[in-house]
Each structure stands twice: as C-alpha cells, then as structure tokens.
Amino acid sequence: MRIGSVDVKNNIFLAPMAGVTDSSFRIICREMGAGLVYTEMVSSKGLYYKDKKTYDIMSIENGERPVGVQIFGSDPDIMAEVVSDHINKRNDIDVIDINMGCPAPKVVKNGDGSALLKDIDLIGKIVSNVVKVAEKPVTVKIRKGWDKENINALKVAKIIEESGAQGITIHGRTRDMFYSGEADWDIIREVKKTVKIPVIGNGDIYEPKDAVEMFRYTGCDGVMIGRSARGNPWIFKRVLRLIQGKEDFLPTEEEIIHTAIRHMELICSIKGEKRGIKEMRKHLSWYIKGMRNSAVIKNHINQMNDKNEIEELLLEYLRELRHNLRSG
Secondary structure, eight states: EEEEEEEOOSEEEEOOOTOOOEEEEHHHHHHOOOOEEESSSHHHHHTTTTTTTHHHHOOOOOOOOSSEEEEEEEEHHHHHIIIIIIIITTTOOOOEEEEEEOOHHHHHTOOOOOGGGGGGHHHHHHHHHHHHHHHSEEEEEEEEEEEOOOOHHHHHHHHHHHOOSOOOOOEEEEGGGEEEEEEEEHHHHHHHHHOSOOOOEOOOOHHHHHHHHHHHOOOSSSSEEGGTTTEEEEEEHHHHHTTOOOOOOOOOOOHHEEEEHHHHHHHHHOOOOHHHHHHHHHHHHHTTTHHHTHHHHHHHTTTEEEEEEHHHHHHHHHHHHHHHHHOO
C-alpha cells in the first residue's frame, strides 16, 4: 500500500492511542506485522511552546518505521508552523496525521479533536495549511460526525481530499458515542465511494476475522486496529494470515509471557526502569488478562518496582501455568 510517497509493507495499521502507543509498544507491533504505526497524539501547541513532554511523545526508536506522527490542535497557523519547524526536520517521521476524531472531553473543550467536525471551514483551512508546508504525506483521522443529528463524514472527507490530504481514517462512531455501541461500517463504505485517496477503516475490529470482514464489506484500503491490540500485538500477524488464506492461530501462554517480558525490557531501556515499570503495569495486565489467577499476578505486579523481580514473577507464573496444564 502507498500513502503519498510512502510505501507501507501492508495495510494493517496500529491506531494512535494516548498512553499506549509509545516506542516500545510500536516496536512490538511492527515485529508482529503492523504495516504502519502511529505515535500517541502530539499537541501542536505543546510543540509550538517547546514543551519537553510533548517532544518525548515524538521519540522514535530503531525498528519502528514507517511511523506516523499524529498531531492535534485547532489553530491552522500554529499547526502549519510546528510541521514546518519541527516535524519536517525529522528524518525518522514518515507520515503526518491530523487528529479530528478524539472524543476526550479535555481535548474537545479546547475545540480540538472531534470538536472540529462542527466547523467544516476550519477543517479545510487546517488541512490546506499543513499540506502547503509539509514535506511528508498528510492524512486525517475523523469520526462519522459530532452526534446522530450531525453526521457529516462524507462532506468532511471531501473537504479533506480537496484540501490536499493523501489519506483518511474514519472511525464509524459519532463523538457522543465515545467507544460505546456499534461502529457504523456503512459510513466507512460511503466515504470510500466518495473520495479517491486511500481510506482506512476503524472501529469494532475485535478479532482478526473482523478486519477481513471490514475489507469485504466496506472496500476500504486499509484497517486500523486500536484497543484490540493492547496486550494482543499478535492480532496483526493473525489478520495477515487470514488475508493470505492461512489458518488463524492463538499465541501460547509461553509466547504471551515472553513477549510481555520483552516489552518490559524495551520500555525500561527507553524510559528508564522507574518510569518504565510504572507505565508497563497496564500492559502486563492486558497481556495476562483471561489467564488462570491473572488477577492475583496483576495485584503482585502493581506492588513491585524492580524489573528483574517482575520478570521472575512472570516466569514462575508461566511454570505454574504449564504445571496446571500437565496436571489438568
């Protein structure tokens, strides 16, 4: 698949998720077959005012590329300036994605994210301003509309295309739905019919077969997987296998535990052990969710601060799981 001048190995993408898609997780997902990965949302104003934490979110390690940086904001001039002054200068960034779909109240209250869906003229100005200065392909992520009385994804998609963007990701929910209810795949199909640039479908891909069905039903050019990848990076490899006509598989408990340990090693090497362990706890709970006695292990992990001790706990847990399997 091709987005502007960027070739991606396949069309199964990792969605940007705040507090989740840092470098360590992106590396794991790329190793598991994700064709394109995205950073967490990056504040354009944070870059404009040279906020260190904002810069940290854009940190990219070897083994991740191609990588998309997702920026959010509602000031066309600031967004264009940070692209020109900060993102263009980075050789490790491949795609610039503009977030117009985030439903979080703290984002929306500032007129950013999905709040932009209420102002089509501003959408056009933001996209065109960014495209004019960008030296990398620009894509946009949207939702189907603000609420059920204001579903305007088709009009928004057309404006985005006319303003020069080279791809659109559409999540099939309105802003007021957040992540509840069912994603509307019909709107993804209609957006695909409306524009000529690549359309990436997003929403309700829980299992690999859902991705295959989204391709079939909507005709979209790619799919983006978010929450279902948490603790489950194998979903990318599994989707690719189904697309290739091969049998699906489930990772073994041994694969899960050893991948979790590798993920922990990565995050600690990148961010330091103290911060890495703190941020890794949620990932570890996602990895072991559904396993025997996982709640007990999770509680132990949440009280631990030493990487080696957590690793030993996980390996002992794996030995117990194997023992129970043999004796069961």
